[in-house]
Amino acid sequence: MRGRKANTVQSEKYKKGYVPGVYDLFHIGHLNLIRRAKEQSEYLLAGVLTDQLVAHFKGKSPYIPFEERIAIVAAIKEVDEVVKVDFSNTVKMDAWKLYHYDAYFSGDDHGHEWEEEKKALQQVGSDIVFLPYTQSTSSTMIKKKMQEGQKKQRLYLFGAGKIGQRMGKELETAPRGRNWEAAGFLDNSPEKHLTRILGLPVYKPEELKTLEGQGDFSILITMKETHEPRKQLRQLGIGEDKIIDAL
Template identity: 35%
Template structure:
């Protein structure tokens, strides 16, 4: 039986850390579904608009080989709904979220992957802004 993996992220200013988490998430199963945070969700979550629009971020993530399907994540409160909607067997998140999604262990396996060290979208944006 094929295993469906689901993961979520903003994926703004796409960098190698994003690619690695997607590749490692895909390795957890046979099919990878990615929820890309909506512009509104990103604004409420991080207090700023993403550099790249929702449609651009979806286009970038959709083009990646390991990704089978992409959808817009409208709300953090809908994670359980998304897991069930896409019949996910595994939820993969970065370890900066460790423990935050354990409640979904009743509907799927929950895996937290270590983040790529020293790579942060926020830090990249700040560096670009400082040199711009």
């Protein structure tokens, strides 16, 4: 079994395989990785990274806490044993000294990064085997969709006078969880341009075109007279569906 070439499916199984991962937001791609590793292993050991280790490598904690992630992985029938991966055993050779695995399984996106580690493991008779990722689903794709769903719509207040400032203060104290946020004021008064009111920038209405690329937005008219602001916005190509009257 030892010393076989990585990246190939073995006709004879490895005695012990090791497949570590974060396994955050567990999905079919994770399951396929574990299943493919088990297909090549008589005994499969799965490692789950701690929250601290994930934060160290990725700069942020996983969505699902460690205790829940390791419980999910432990419940998978293809997994014979599950272990915690922390700073003491995250290095592949350190893990090998603890578990003496014959094959280290990983997704194929690391194929060109681990040449030195592959050579070190081969010296002790262990392989690194790269398995194909499931293209249809990944944690990155799921997180991206979640973040897109959490994006707030920007709201510009047309009119930086008393009414607009009152509305701005009300927006500041509105309950959390709303799907919009105040992004700035629009005002035709030259003296207010390039200033900040309530911490929000004041723009000329004409600047909306340059702001459109920053995402979806709506405009709240915070003036008693709305006819002229609406007319001006229409001339700028802003549709009625984006315009809201505050009064």
